[in-house]
Amino acid sequence: MEGVAREPDVEQSRLFSAWRLRALSRMPYLASTLFAVHLLDVEGLGTMVVDRSWRLYADVAYAADRGPQWASEVLLHECLHLLSEHAARADACAVAERGDHRLSNLAADAEINDDLVAAGCLFIAGEGVLPEHLGCANDRTYEEYLASLRQRKEASPAEPDEASRGEGGEASRGEGGEASRGEGGEASRGEGGEAVPGAPDGTPDTAGTRTTSKRSRRKSAANTVDFGARSAQGCGSGAGGPAASCELAADRTPVPGLDRAQRDLARLRTALDVARAARTRGDVPGGLVAWAGTVLAGSTIPWQRILHGLITQSLNRRRGNLTTTYARPSRRQSAFREVLMPAWVEPHVRVAVVRDTSASMSSSELGRATSEIVAIADRLGVRGRDLLVVDADTRITATRYFRHPHELHRVRGRGGTDMAAAIDETIREHPGIPVVVCITDGYTPWPARRPAGTRVVACITPGGNRTGIPSWVRTVTMAAV
Ligand SMILES: [Zn+2]
Secondary structure (H helix, E strand, C coil), X not given: CCCCCECCCHHHHHHHHHHHHHHHHHCHHHHHHHCCCEEEECCCCCCEEECCCCEEEECHHHHXXXXXXXXXXXXXXXXXXXXXXXXXXXXXXXXXXXCCHHHHHHHHHHHHHHHHHHCCCHHHHHHCCCHHHHCCCCCCCHHHHHHHHHHHHHCCCCCCHHHHHHCHHHHHHHHHCCCCCCHHHHHHHCCCCCCCCCCCCCCCCCHHHHHHHHHHHHHHHHHCCCCXXXXXXXXXXXXXXXXXXXXXXXXXXXXXXXXXXXXXXXXXXXXXXXXXXXHHCCCCCHHHHHHHHHHHCCCCCCHXXXXXXXXXXXXXXXXXXXXXXXXXXXXXXXHCCCCCCCEECCCCCCEEEEEECCCCCCHHHHHHHHHHHHHHHHHHCCCEEEEEEEEECCCEEEEEEECCHHHHCCCCCCCCCCHHHHHHHHHHHCCCCCEEEEEECCCCCCCCCCCCCCEEEEEECCCCCCCCCCCCCEEEECCCC
């Protein structure tokens, strides 16, 4: 039974300093976060957890038994939960409402652990929850892992195996607001628990038992597999999991926790350090570099003015083209008893953003692209199904609805460039979309014809190529910083 949270004594503080020093030697660019969290000792907790106010609750005696490597890596792991804002993202995904805290914790762990493995964390590599344990590919987002886990949780055990495999993308689109082209489908088709260490499914993989075996493994990956004591207990409310019983109220003494401004400052300082480290050392995980780029890059483009103007023009043109429907009766129907009158329909205002993820886009350009997408979401107040984000190089590699900036840190497709194909396909797949914004360095072919009913905006990175853009494309250029 765990005790109450209390301030560490001198010896416990000394131990914690040693673990923090070891963590710093592995990821020195996380210093601002490592020094911002405040340790509280909880006897019998058997792990470390964080709350939303950046307090770290640790069973110091247990951590001392596990040794400094375990303690330092779990400390880094908890810090990444805080930097990744898993608590806020879990809120955005309605985790509490749907009772998905355990799935949320698994998804959050999977998102950060591959970065920790890339940074050389051996314990995490051996014992942590990794994307492959969830039947998913690396470099996906928390939201994608969660959608995949939810999909498997909700798949009926009686459902035919082929049906649950074939409809992966549909299911995740329907429930989570995710539309992950190819990615979500692949993940859901993956054989969930194949690689789970200690999976309780010992069924021989013979032809006769194969289907049952796969189905139970997939289910177990989401629900019953023990991923180790730490993940089974969760990482606390600061990680998007349920609050541990030892967690204190936000303003509760002995330590009140960090307020919003203090957390934002620590996050910003850490992002600066990560960006600086990425320029001088080669071992900063890519996911962290992308995260820092998004935190740091600001947008100077007046998206509200540009897009509102285009969307209004697009709507006006469509109204002129009879945007009416017979699907529901007109409010004036009673005056025309015999003739069915069409009703006016307000077209749903949506924006699609195609993000050029080809190899010619540098990580800093990708960071700028991502921050422009965030700026579009914030300034127009659009998100979810109103803001579609498409990654593309020579083909579309990922499609999802925007909910949180963290979803955009992972980048798909680093090949050649063909934004013409991506723009055309986006319009074909999402008919009636009023505006497509393409964020690119401009070294790409453009659509041969002006699409009917959709305005196209080219947003060119600083120093990018503005030649060859058709005159009907509205072109804006990002300011150099
Ligand atoms: Zn965790």
